[in-house]
Amino acid sequence: MSENKILCNAGTVDFSFQDISTEVDKLKNIEDSRLSLTPDNADSGLAKLVLTLVELIRKLIEKQAMRRVDGGSLSDDEIERLGETLMKLEMKMEELKKYFNLTDRDLNINLGPLGDLM
Amino acid sequence: MEKIIYAILSGKINHGKLTTLLSGIKGIEGADLVAVSFDQISAVVSNIEKADLVANQINAFAFAHVIEILEEDYPLLPMRFGSIMKSAGSIQEMLEKNYPEFRNNLQKVENKSEFGLKIVCDTEKLKTELKSKSDAVNEPSQKSVAESRDSVFREYVNQKLKAHRLEEMLMGYIDSIIAEFTGFLIELDAVKKIKKMTTATTIIDAVFLLEKDKKAELILAIEAMQSKHTGLNFILTGPWPPYSFVDITLKQ
Numbered sequence: 001m002s003e004n005k006i007l008c009n010a011g012t013v014d015f016s017f018q019d020i021s022t023e024v025d026k027l028k029n030i031e032d033s034r035l036s037l038t039p040d041n042a043d044s045g046l047a048k049l050v051l052t053l054v055e056l057i058r059k060l061i062e063k064q065a066m067r068r069v070d071g072g073s074l075s076d077d078e079i080e081r082l083g084e085t086l087m088k089l090e091m092k093m094e095e096l097k098k099y100f101n102l103t104d105r106d107l108n109i110n111l112g113p114l115g116d117l118m
Numbered sequence: 119m120e121k122i123i124y125a126i127l128s129g130k131i132n133h134g135k136l137t138t139l140l141s142g143i144k145g146i147e148g149a150d151l152v153a154v155s156f157d158q159i160s161a162v163v164s165n166i167e168k169a170d171l172v173a174n175q176i177n178a179f180a181f182a183h184v185i186e187i188l189e190e191d192y193p194l195l196p197m198r199f200g201s202i203m204k205s206a207g208s209i210q211e212m213l214e215k216n217y218p219e220f221r222n223n224l225q226k227v228e229n230k231s232e233f234g235l236k237i238v239c240d241t242e243k244l245k246t247e248l249k250s251k252s253d254a255v256n257e258p259s260q261k262s263v264a265e266s267r268d269s270v271f272r273e274y275v276n277q278k279l280k281a282h283r284l285e286e287m288l289m290g291y292i293d294s295i296i297a298e299f300t301g302f303l304i305e306l307d308a309v310k311k312i313k314k315m316t317t318a319t320t321i322i323d324a325v326f327l328l329e330k331d332k333k334a335e336l337i338l339a340i341e342a343m344q345s346k347h348t349g350l351n352f353i354l355t356g357p358w359p360p361y362s363f364v365d366i367t368l369k370q
Contacts, residue, residue: 008352
């Protein structure tokens with residue numbers, strides 16, 4: 001670059017290098033996070049897409065549930081049942097991820113300028 | 119051989135001056151730059167083999183370097199890396215079809231530059247600090263939850279609730295920082311775009327578009343915030359071409 005673009009940085013991080021590397025990595029990650037369906041990987045490709053949506057919905061449900069618990073609008077029994085449901089959902093997701101050999105990172109699709117899905 | 123577009127320039131362009139400027143800069147893979155014009159706007163382009171264009175650091179630097187040099191002399195709209203068209207004729211046609219949109223966007227960015235602000239910190243440490251300042255995080259969801267017999271499900275909810283409250287506190291804290299710098303951005307008449315928690319350590323990732331001569335005021339304001347919030351690292355960069363403030367859907 002023709003001049004120093006860092007106008008203020010109290011930290012010790014070599015920000016320019018870190019930032020550029022991050023951006024280049026992002027370009028590579030966008031490629032990695034694309035759904036690549038071929039006759040050989042139709043199962044896992046589709047599983048990745050479906051599980052990503054399921055995980056997103058699960059997290060949204062969990063967030064909403066915690067808001068309600070925090071708001072004090074649920075009874076004791078309802079909280080008990082909610083805990084059981086959320087726990088089972090989380091365990092089932094872990095099972096499915098293991099079955100399809102997927103990690104949390106695989107389920108976090110990069111939406112380009114919008115950032116990561118989760 | 120296709121053409122890669124670096125930027126769209128505005129104004130009553132002195133073509134002699136532009137040609138001289140372009141002759142002193144090299145594009146991706148050392149290619150010569152030329153201007154393709156329509157009325158009062160020009161696209162700066164170079165030849166490229168589409169199949170050979172790789173998104174790597176060298177090419178990204180070469181692309182950004184061209185835009186950066188042009189920005190010193192011309193109001194411009196930077197193009198996305200990899201904007202390729204098949205010929206100068208098709209570029210001219212695209213300029214003509216999108217002329218009003220280009221002009222509008224060029225007017226919006228005239229005499230302005232983009233500045234980036236990333237606020238980074240150790241979020242786990244920050245959460246611990248926030249947690250120590252508030253007992254609310256550790257309170258169970260309802261009295262009865264804590265008092266009732268042991269249940270893994272209730273314990274699970276309480277753990278999730280703690281995490282949720284911490285997250286909410288972190289978001290509240292981030293919003294308070296945003297409100298703080300939004301105040302002086304209004305005074306500087308800046309346009310802003312802000313994202314929260316873009317990575318585990320970047321709690322705020324913001325870009326501002328403001329008049330070039332207000333750079334010093336912006337730096338002072340950010341430095342003042344940095345002195346106040348010692349646990350955060352404010353990284354202000356710029357001036358950049360207005361990468362984040364171009365709003366055009368091209369008609370082909």
